[in-house]
Amino acid sequence: MPLNSVYGADQKGGMPQLDPTSFNSQIFWLVIIFSFLFILINYIFLPKISGIKRNREDLINYNLNVAKENNIKIEKVNKEITRLLEESRAQSEMMIKECQDKNSKFFNEEVQKVVKELHQKEKVLLSNLQIMEDQVKKDIIKYSKDLVVEIYKQILSKNTDIKSSDFKQIEIKNDRKSFS
Secondary structure, eight states: OHHHHHHHHHHHHSOGGGOGGGHHHHHHHHHHHHHHHHHHIIIIIHHHHHHHHHHHHHHHHHHHHHHHHHHHHHHHHHHHHHHHHHHHHHHHHHHHHHHHHHHHHHHHHHHHHHHHHHHHHHHHHHHHHHHHHHHHHHHHHHHHHHHHHHHHHHHHTOOOOOOHHHHHHHHHHHHHHHHO
């Protein structure tokens, strides 16, 4: 019989979850578990998650504000750097122009000095040249006598003395031509 009683119990209800006699205990545990889970989630996990979310949003907003402030500071610094560069460029151009003007003036003064010196040297050389030319014109007869003697010796291949009296006649003729 024990075998029948075992088989008979199985045939009684079918699925035990759907047995109406166990509904009360199932509903009780369902309410307790869901209440516990609702309280646990609603009062413990959700506040922590909300706090983490709020902290993240606050941190993001803080970092965005800091980034905006830094961008504003960077823009100010860039404007200041640009202004300083423009001022420096203008000053350097002015200094370069002043140096060029100063050097140009100095160069022109030095050129004028050199030109004056050259004119003075030119005058001295021209006067010396004129004196030498006058001297050569004066002594041309003497030079020509020496030259004629030398040419005469080379042409005749003789070493004979030419008298200066021979040249006096030439001198007199030349002097007459120069006066006329």
